Amino acid sequence: MFFTRPLARLIEEFQKFPGVGPKSAQRMAFHVLDLSHEEVRGLADAIIDAKQKVKNCSVCSHLSAEDPCELCLDTRRDQTTICVVADARDVIALERTREYRGLYHVLRGLISPLEGKGPDQLSVKELLIRLHDGAVQEIILAINPTVEGDATVLYLTRLIKPVGIKLSRIAFGLPMGSDLEYADDMTLSKSLEGRREI
């Protein structure tokens, strides 16, 4: 027992964070002790607040304190395109590119029989509802090129294709700045397969 009880407990809590080992957790706990009482109260409040206020948007399932979320309510966005992603983190990553100006739909996971996760646990029904009024003209699937991702894309394709809406999946290939010589076989063959006429 190196740490006094409340400190040990705090270190334990921090160690539960992803990518935080014993050393980092210890440093974080000492950081808390170094803060003023008001700063600590602010930190604890921010944690409770985020958990209590951030919910899934009832339209697109993205994380938001508002419902519908800021993205769904933004009329400057292109209302004819929906980009479908697995997770709210993916929305952030796409927004960061400042390339995409349409709407989003967060599936809240991918189909994974191994984890016992089927289409029913995803926000697929909510996606189909959004296609009813005919405003949406294109759906972009921005879904990882993994087994689960491919299964989900296949499932969604079979559902959406019959509706007659344009459906696409983001491109896979060599990442920018990378070297063909060092690319793995899978990436390279995807990159060949996805070649575009110039």
Added chain:
Amino acid sequence: MFFTRPLARLIEEFQKFPGVGPKSAQRMAFHVLDLSHEEVRGLADAIIDAKQKVKNCSVCSHLSAEDPCELCLDTRRDQTTICVVADARDVIALERTREYRGLYHVLRGLISPLEGKGPDQLSVKELLIRLHDGAVQEIILAINPTVEGDATVLYLTRLIKPVGIKLSRIAFGLPMGSDLEYADDMTLSKSLEGRREI
């Protein structure tokens, strides 16, 4: 604005932690959202609790929820030796070695004229009080080999030497498993200087 307000605020809070960049802070914030409401409450409680309950021991200035601290109260420890360190973190590091079984004294900093930190801001007075009853026979200074560390050691030496108590400083030299060839000059000369007859 990529993140909904409460989430952005939480990410900001996490970014204030040492060694936590924007990416890690974001991952930590999402982790909080993934927790159950009870787990989040537990985390916030642990933070508040640590800050409120962990104080400096009135004897040795180590961090503790008890006063005197667990180390000071532990009668199995050698009561004749005090190891003087700059920071509570150093106590943890020394305890981890399981080599030292005496008492500690945490200075709560080092003398640093540049940062306007003088001996008055350190727990030097508290250390001298502990030497009054004559029980302590040796003081080990486990203080970093830096400008501030050396200044503090010099200051403490001038104070403690006249009391007639055995005073030592931990050894500096090649770290275990390192290679003489790659050692820096300072370390190597310290290592020569501190050579021991075999």
